[in-house]
Amino acid sequence: MATIKINHERCKGCGLCGNACPNKCISLSKQFNKIGYHWAFIEKEDDCIACGFCYLTCPDFCIEVYK
Amino acid sequence: MKKLVKGNIALCEGAIAAGLKSYFGYPITPQNEIPAYLSKKMIELKRVFVQAESELAAANMVLGAAVTGVRAMTSSSSPGISLKQEAISYMAGMELPALIVNVQRGGPGLGNISGSQGDYFQSVKGGGHGDYKLIVLAPNCVQEMYEMAYDSFDLAEKYRIPVMILTDGIIGQMMEPVDFNRPEREKLLIPNWALDGCKNRPPRSLKSLLMKDGDLEKHNFALQEKYKTISQNEVKYETFEISDADIIICAFGIAARISKSAVCLARKNGIKVGLFRPLTLFPFPSKEISELSQRFKNFLSVELNHGQMVEDVRLAVNGKANVEFLGKAGGGIVTELEILDKLKNFL
């Protein structure tokens, strides 16, 4: 069992996390957050292996990893 | 017991007695005795001495030491002080206490190495960018080099402001007996705004960058309030033979020494002259000069430049009396006889 939590309001939608994710679990929302970005969210939670790559690449400290 | 020393050495002793923790400098004549003396003394005392790669770096090292709340100083002479203005403006904005010593030489540019008072404007009107003031002290003898260096740190810390000692190559180089009369300061407390690691307290930052709407404006108002308080509390001046004077000479530093002799000479020649000597150039004794101008109708500003402090004298007098100027720059020294001639023509 593994997952991540993304702070949607702080996310700037750069997409570095989704790019780094080995199982391509992360997508960008269609909507905008309060600061005007498409935020990242975990779409395929079952495929998350808590590798932490998304945490490592996130420049805005938005991501927490759980295992 | 008094000891015969150079002005520059007396200044070092004053700073050391005041608990100077760190000195950062760069060679330039006529202040080279200061780094040379401190390079030995500070190391013997297990304090910090660094010969920096430039005046820019030296002043920024002072800034670094000052953010941690320890006593720090640098010294230089006119062209070097121009280079230090960057850090001085930052320190004024960041409200950091420190001592900066300017042993003035002739300018502009590289100028020469003779004593001069050409940096009055630079010292009291800002020097670097932005609306700021330094406390500027003007010693006129070797004893005052010692005492002002000692006192400068308490002043700097009281108001969180850089203090400048504005002296010149003549006072720096001349020898006089000095009474080292101040007690050694030990165990100085680290002030409660300093950066010393956020143990048992929230983190602190020191900065002059205030980008939030209105913050910088507020900061500038606060600085001006501080300068006003300093102006109310810290003005220092000295008078000599002014009670019956027809003319009052205004002069600071070495020009005041010469002027004092000129006062004696003039009185022997039947001219009633007095001397008004500001010890603080900022805060300037404007109120005191203004009051004098109610009673005295002739002022003469004597300076080793082409008329800098005279502007502040005129502002203080504000048209209530006649203000004239005598001075020369570039290493030229005004003599007692020249002052006497000027006084004779005055009346």
Added chain:
Amino acid sequence: MNKILSKPESLKDVSLSYCPGCGHGIIHRLIAECVDELHLREKTIAVAPVGCAVFAYDYFNFDVTEAPHGRPPAVATGIKRTNPDKFVFTYQGDGDIAAIGMSETIHAANRGENITVIFVNNANYGMTGGQMAPTTLIGQITQTTPFGRDPKRDGYPIKLCELLATLDGTTYLERVSVFNPQNIIKAKKAIKKAFQCQIDEKGFSLIEVISQCPVDWSMSPLEAIRWVEEVFIKSFPLGVIKDKIDEK
């Protein structure tokens, strides 16, 4: 489930002013993690630069001072010499460290000051809108090299680590990058080693981090990390440039 990775204590819980995909945030986090892991937070005094990271004191959860543009190594010298028991690092960009502050950088390094410098190289002046930096690549288009950097007019990109390696005063110099997870892990190791170098009083260490600046490069974040990998690090090869830790 347990939380296994989250914001380190040495970062404040605030939003950063950096552009989307910018490397600064990653580098901030690596520094903060190293400070936490080495238990340095309560004895740290950091020096922020002038440049994009000028607001670093708003992000780091420890004491930080401002410094004039290019002067952090001089300011850090003043701090460390008077407070040798404190942990002191500077955080500087390419313009700050290798243009206006080159003199301060070289001389602090040459004196072997026991400080750590984190040098973020993104090949342009980010804060002012993307002008040529001392590290801008040959041919790279910036605001002030609209036809590409021409060595005849603009000189060559400065390789600071290699330059500093010639000085006897330097102890540890490494160039790393943050364009993918593997390199981010390596970058953290390098920063931690440099911090340890200071703790062990071994003298001057500098970590050059090749970082992405998508907005001023006119690229998307993903294009930017690809450009780092395919172009940028070809001119600035990664690796340990100098390691004299065991000899000091």
